[in-house]
Amino acid sequence: MPEFFNVLPPDEARDLLFGHLTAVLPSETIPTQQANGRVLATASTAPHALPQFRRSTMDGYAVRAADTFGASESLPAFLQVVGEVPMGQTAVVELGVGQAAIVHTGGMIPDSADAVVQIEHTQLVSNQSPVSSLQSPNFPFEIEVLRSVAVGQNVLQVGEDVRLGAEILPAGHILRPQDIGGLLALGIMSVEVVRHPRVGILATGDEVIAPEESAGPGQIRDINSYTVAGLVEQAGGLPVLGGIIPDNFGALETAAATLLAKTDMLVMSAGSSVSVRDMTVQVIDGLGQPGVLLHGVATRPGKPTIVGAINGKPVLGLPGNPVSAMVQFDMFGVPAIYRLQGVTKMPRRGLVWAQLSQNIASESGREDYVPARLEDGANGLVAVPVFGKSNLIYTLVNADGLIKVPLNKGGLLAGDWVEVRLF
Amino acid sequence: MPEFFNVLPPDEARDLLFGHLTAVLPSETIPTQQANGRVLATASTAPHALPQFRRSTMDGYAVRAADTFGASESLPAFLQVVGEVPMGQTAVVELGVGQAAIVHTGGMIPDSADAVVQIEHTQLVSNQSPVSSLQSPNFPFEIEVLRSVAVGQNVLQVGEDVRLGAEILPAGHILRPQDIGGLLALGIMSVEVVRHPRVGILATGDEVIAPEESAGPGQIRDINSYTVAGLVEQAGGLPVLGGIIPDNFGALETAAATLLAKTDMLVMSAGSSVSVRDMTVQVIDGLGQPGVLLHGVATRPGKPTIVGAINGKPVLGLPGNPVSAMVQFDMFGVPAIYRLQGVTKMPRRGLVWAQLSQNIASESGREDYVPARLEDGANGLVAVPVFGKSNLIYTLVNADGLIKVPLNKGGLLAGDWVEVRLF
Numbered sequence: 001m002p003e004f005f006n007v008l009p010p011d012e013a014r015d016l017l018f019g020h021l022t023a024v025l026p027s028e029t030i031p032t033q034q035a036n037g038r039v040l041a042t043a044s045t046a047p048h049a050l051p052q053f054r055r056s057t058m059d060g061y062a063v064r065a066a067d068t069f070g071a072s073e074s075l076p077a078f079l080q081v082v083g084e085v086p087m088g089q090t091a092v093v094e095l096g097v098g099q100a101a102i103v104h105t106g107g108m109i110p111d112s113a114d115a116v117v118q119i120e121h122t123q124l125v126s127n128q129s130p131v132s133s134l135q136s137p138n139f140p141f142e143i144e145v146l147r148s149v150a151v152g153q154n155v156l157q158v159g160e161d162v163r164l165g166a167e168i169l170p171a172g173h174i175l176r177p178q179d180i181g182g183l184l185a186l187g188i189m190s191v192e193v194v195r196h197p198r199v200g201i202l203a204t205g206d207e208v209i210a211p212e213e214s215a216g217p218g219q220i221r222d223i224n225s226y227t228v229a230g231l232v233e234q235a236g237g238l239p240v241l242g243g244i245i246p247d248n249f250g251a252l253e254t255a256a257a258t259l260l261a262k263t264d265m266l267v268m269s270a271g272s273s274v275s276v277r278d279m280t281v282q283v284i285d286g287l288g289q290p291g292v293l294l295h296g297v298a299t300r301p302g303k304p305t306i307v308g309a310i311n312g313k314p315v316l317g318l319p320g321n322p323v324s325a326m327v328q329f330d331m332f333g334v335p336a337i338y339r340l341q342g343v344t345k346m347p348r349r350g351l352v353w354a355q356l357s358q359n360i361a362s363e364s365g366r367e368d369y370v371p372a373r374l375e376d377g378a379n380g381l382v383a384v385p386v387f388g389k390s391n392l393i394y395t396l397v398n399a400d401g402l403i404k405v406p407l408n409k410g411g412l413l414a415g416d417w418v419e420v421r422l423f
Numbered sequence: 424m425p426e427f428f429n430v431l432p433p434d435e436a437r438d439l440l441f442g443h444l445t446a447v448l449p450s451e452t453i454p455t456q457q458a459n460g461r462v463l464a465t466a467s468t469a470p471h472a473l474p475q476f477r478r479s480t481m482d483g484y485a486v487r488a489a490d491t492f493g494a495s496e497s498l499p500a501f502l503q504v505v506g507e508v509p510m511g512q513t514a515v516v517e518l519g520v521g522q523a524a525i526v527h528t529g530g531m532i533p534d535s536a537d538a539v540v541q542i543e544h545t546q547l548v549s550n551q552s553p554v555s556s557l558q559s560p561n562f563p564f565e566i567e568v569l570r571s572v573a574v575g576q577n578v579l580q581v582g583e584d585v586r587l588g589a590e591i592l593p594a595g596h597i598l599r600p601q602d603i604g605g606l607l608a609l610g611i612m613s614v615e616v617v618r619h620p621r622v623g624i625l626a627t628g629d630e631v632i633a634p635e636e637s638a639g640p641g642q643i644r645d646i647n648s649y650t651v652a653g654l655v656e657q658a659g660g661l662p663v664l665g666g667i668i669p670d671n672f673g674a675l676e677t678a679a680a681t682l683l684a685k686t687d688m689l690v691m692s693a694g695s696s697v698s699v700r701d702m703t704v705q706v707i708d709g710l711g712q713p714g715v716l717l718h719g720v721a722t723r724p725g726k727p728t729i730v731g732a733i734n735g736k737p738v739l740g741l742p743g744n745p746v747s748a749m750v751q752f753d754m755f756g757v758p759a760i761y762r763l764q765g766v767t768k769m770p771r772r773g774l775v776w777a778q779l780s781q782n783i784a785s786e787s788g789r790e791d792y793v794p795a796r797l798e799d800g801a802n803g804l805v806a807v808p809v810f811g812k813s814n815l816i817y818t819l820v821n822a823d824g825l826i827k828v829p830l831n832k833g834g835l836l837a838g839d840w841v842e843v844r845l846f
Contacts, residue, residue: 032634036653050817053640057814059696087670087696088630090640105695106630106743106814108641161815168820177653178819178846181646181745184634185816207511207529211455211607217476217513218531223604230459230600247510272528273482273510320529322604348845350773391480391529392584393608394473396601397591422771423601 007296009407010331010367013307016293017332022312024342025264027192032183035175037236038193039341044169046186049159054109058154061100061122061143062091062113068148076144078125083139085110100143109155116154121147162186172344174236197340199232199333200259200266201225202242204252204276205320210244223393224269224318224325231329235337237265247276252283260287260310264340267333269325270306270317277304280317284308287315298407299367301390302328314340323390327369327402330423350422352401354381360412362405371399372420383420399423430719432830433754433790436730439716440755445735447765448687450615455606458598460659461616462764467592469609472582477532481577484523484545484566485514485536491571499567501548506562508533523566532578539577544570585609595767597659620763622655622756623682623689624648625665627675627699628743633667646816647692647741647748654752658760660688670699675706683710683733687763690756692748693729693740700727703740707731710738721830722790724813725751737763746813750792750825753846773845775824777806783835785828794822795843806843822846 008016027041056062063079071077083093084102091110093101100117101110109116125142162168168186169179175191183191203222211221222244229239242259245252252268260266266287270280277295285291288310297305301324306317314336318325338346354374362368372383383403388395401420405412412418431439450464479485486502494500506516507525514533516524523540524533532539548565585591591609592602598614606614626645634644645667652662665682668675675691683689689710693703700718708714711733720728724747729740737759741748761769777797785791795806806826811818824843828835835841 033649033652036656051643052638055643055814057812059698085641087628088632088641104698106628106643156812156814160812161817168817176846177650177657178745178749178816180653181650181749182816182820184649185644185646185745187634187636187638187644189635205510205529209511211610212612213610215475215610218508218511220474220529221608221610223608226456226607227600227604229456230603233459234600275482275527322601322608326601326604348773348775350771350845351775352771353776389480389579389583391478391579393601393605394584394591397605422773423599 007298008294009298013294013297014332014335017307017309017314017336018339020290020293020309020312021314021336021339025194025197025340028195029190029192032180032189032191035191035193036177036180038175039236039343040169040171040173040175041192041194041342043167043171044183044188044191046162046164046166046168048186049164050161050185051156051158054158055156056103056105056107056109056116056154057156058116058118059105060103060116060118062103062109063100063115063117063149064095064097064113065115065149065151065153067098068117068145071145071148073146076146079143079145080140081143114151115149117145117149118154121145172342174343174347194341197237197265197337198240198263199237199337200240200242200263201228202255202259202268203244204247204268205271206247208244223322227322227326228267228329231326231334232337235334236341237337247271247279249279249282252279253286256283257287260313265313265336266315267329268317269320272320280306284315284317298365299369301369307332321390322393323396326396351419352381352422353417354383354420355379356412356414356416356418357382357384358414360385360405362409362411364408364410367407368405369402370405371395372401372403373398374400374420383418396423430721431717432721436717436720437755437758440730440732440737440759441762443713443716443732444737444759444762448617448620448763451618452613452615455603455612455614458614458616459600459603461598462659462766463592463594463596463598464615464617464765466590466594467606467611467614469585469587469589469591471609472587473584473608474579474581477581478579479526479528479530479532479539479577480579481539481541482528483526483539483541483577485526485532486523486538486540486572487518487520487536488538488572488574488576490521491540491568494568494571496569499569502566502568503563504566537574538572540568540572541577544568595765597766597770617764620660620688620760621663621686622660622760623663623665623686624651625678625682625691626667627670627691628694629670631667646745650745650749651690651752654749654757655760658757659764660760670694670702672702672705675702676709679706680710683736688736688759689738690752691740692743695743703729707738707740721788722792724792730755744813745816746819749819774842775804775845776840777804777843778802779835779837779839779841780805780807781837783808783828785832785834787831787833790830791828792825793828794818795824795826796821797823797843806841
């Protein structure tokens, strides 16, 4: 395929790529406690109701609500306390008319009770030995109830948290700490999750050396392999580094085919000169079908990104410039990793609102991403653009996020409120 | 210490806690490639300038800018191309007046050149054998330059990314993928980071059983240990689970002292009944100085949170309710974990703006956190409150984030634009 620029806006480019991807990777079963951040492969349903028994939401007395009707400070209801429900045990005490039992927050409600009076709305009837904080009282004793309770008041009903058989989490959901808690609450000790997508990463270029090497004149250290690997990990993928390949068609072809065969996605940091990009396009086209889908995205930085797919696997040729490489991988690679895991609702990247400190020029028909530092200002956050060429990794090091200048807007003005995507 | 409520707003409570914490934990040296998400213990400085040599930002010709002055489409400048700078090698070619050399994007600029003319602004002088894409041409050959370039144009200067000796990252910085790239670009192969804070977690309660156990009447599974552990990991800490302790002063005292001795922070899921909370307060006070700092935070959920410190280590007694426990740990535990790592700028949690679907009532003098689901609406995102008692973990499972109702606001109205903190 010759040098050409079939340039699409990022959203259309992503849709085109997604249309060529394998649905979802295979799943594996892992312990629930280790599933934080993983993606559910199958929906989970509740094996039992939660709670499984009626629980008190207050420290106080389990009662029959009817016995308290009409009770007030001036006309209290008198109840006989006949026992206590110990925490963690079945409520065996039975309440007759006019009787109550001590219950603690979270404790079980006796079958014969239908409400809880909180302790603050009761007082002990005098002429009794004092009962201290409901610790080891002598039963029976009498209390005055100073407020009436309705049926069900201060009681958690069976299934109020989750009903038996309810779908609790859908397939494609990224598990968070509360989800792990929700699963464990139901005794679900293992979950089926999509396995980590393996992402092969190649650096290319005669001038590129490993970071641990001493850089001579004309040489630069490979950093794109590591910045992309960091983004891969954040999205739930496993980076597989394929090393640095010289600008040689045969070497790149062999390295790409070998790495793609053992991974679910291939990323080549493709260099920035036209001849190297052309070579990357040819290599991708030679790997299988359909090959290169488009060469060029209407964004800055990162216009000469190569987007392709081989047998359902995404293949990306990133610009060699470190800023372009990260921004473009975030735009295509990260969503593709989520997509391979079957994520239905892409996680929202952190966004903050800030007021722009100065004008930003842009061209209509192009989506611009401008690195920005966030500072505290009088009216909230201020976004200060960090201008710098896309060859300069420190423009991203010195930035807190990226300002997006929308596709068909000629730029942004100082004082505009903008969304800054934390990066 | 008897049951009391020294209730403070969350910000003041956090400041009080922070005032009693050890400055920063000890550091350790690890490979830079593994330092993503870790916190720098010492500032990093640049051991050399970046780039170390002048590089071209374009495919084209290295020239002496003066030779192009006045050049235009109608009156091009004629230059003699005498050589090429191969990628990754020293630019050995020397340019006399009126001479140029082929350079590729990222390649080194010859000493005698001071600018680059991009190839699109040149054309070959006819009567020459064709030169295809600058691949293997025969030198010398002649070109016409159709636009003038200024000194330095299309050239990355030595130190333009980072100057020799510049502070590139401060102590207390949380390393991101681009920071790893920035360090590796300078050949910095290891970094000193603060070691992971170890966070001891105890669950308490006679009714609490391990998640893998079968729950009988009156019993519930421990989930707070695992939801808190998930938040600990997200903040860069290492959870150390201490198991489930019965509601017994001696047992809790021993377990707490043992776990605190081998960790940097202790969290007790303290149960919700007043007597259990009282016991937790006494246990914390018995562990050392200063003990409990305050008992009660002006928030919902989570008012009865116990905040303490023992010899510079944070000690928290969380409410037993799962929603309260998570929200309160996020409010005190998570910032404390960052603080122990010396983080100077707390990471911003993801925030999104959404329009409230219905009124939310609140009490003045209290900060409320209301779980909410995010839905797509006609004007952007809609935040739909997920109401539910703080005993119900599924209110958080079904939510995408938390809406904060500020301290002295009586509530929020349907249609208000609110900030939703992703959770």
